[in-house]
Amino acid sequence: MEKVIVTLRRSEADEAWCARLRGEVAGELLALGVPGLAVNVRDGAVRDSLMTLTTLDPPVVALVTLWTQQYYGDQTAAALDLLGREADSPAAYLVTESVPLPPPDVLGERTAGFANVALLRRPVSLDVETWLARWHVDHTPVALATQSTFGYTQNTVVRALTPDAPVVSAIVEENFPIEATGDLHAFFGAADDADLSDRMTRMIASTTAFGANENVDTVPTSRYLLRTPFSQERSP
Template sequence: MEKVMITLRSPAADDIWCTRLRTEVAPRLSELGVPGLSVNVRDAPVRDSLMTLTTLDPPVVAVVSVWTQQSYGADIRGAIDVLSAECDAVAAYLVTESVPLPPPVTEPGERTEGLANIALLRRPDDLDESTWRTRWQLSHTPVAIATQATFGYVQNTVVRPLTDGAPVIAAIVEELFPLAAVSDLHAFFGAADDADLTDRMQRMLASTESFGANRDIDTVPTSRYVMRSPFAAG
């Protein structure tokens, strides 16, 4: 089975659009017969997150993840066609998924608690792929978990883009935080006080600098909805 992640970009996506994407458009994607489907939308509970960073114009306003038997099959082509009609630009990527910290299990279509912060990472030109991957996955992962209030952590390494003109990115990361992290840095980092916050932020910054994730990055605050889990029993 393969995983494909599709970014949707638009200058504006209000709550009506976000609701329609998960309640009307997502069922159409499910009808394509995909084994797994999740929808992340930048909606009202998270839209104004303090940790938002944007380089793309228009910005990413949703990310749809699809599990499939063939990344080059009819279901993915169908999903891209459906989603292309809903925004200004879509980009699809075949990824390999690593899960250092599994997200909580939810009922189909139910909102996952908290803030699902999605980061689009780019590999700096001065780092070869092996060094970049080692610093990100082996060195940075334990630092990220130790210094933030993360309760779900999924890393998706981009294998290749599946759509023409897709922005070049090396990985897509999803981290789950308490909802209070939208407006409170102490809650985002799980800090007990200001001194603890400063320490955690400095450790996190030093770690992200080592593989270039302190620059040229998009972070998209979203609400996460798992419509169909590819790993559900039965």
């Protein structure tokens, strides 16, 4: 089983487009028989989030995750063709998945809170082994200890699958309470200003060590898990 994440970029992504992507378009993707499918959209519930950073123009407004038997097979090609009609230059990435904290998904429904998705880029000053060790081994416990995260998925990019895909080294998905879209105390799970300052200081030091303090895109999204390869359940 392989995991492919597709980023979708548009200058505009209104509620009708978001609903179409997680509804009609998702239905067409499911009809292809993909073993797993999740859709993340930057819709009205999260669009004004403070947790937004953008380097790309147009910005990423949605992500579609496919689990498939062959990233190079006809099924994936058909899925990319479908998604190519919905956005400007969709970019697909083959990834490996680590899940330090599984999100509380309910199949076919919007996952509680919101999913903050970060596109990370490895600094040229760090070799791959050092970067991975600082991110996975050193940073993971810091992230879980300093934020109100209740779901944490790390996707390391193996390679891009589409021509001219923006350089991305990792795609991280963290689940937070919905209040965290507009409240730093809620985002970091801080009891007061002093606690917030301490948590932010620790987090910044940790992200700086592997270059995640700059050249990063963060996309607040509503997450929908529509089919999972890890269960016998299937959506209609």
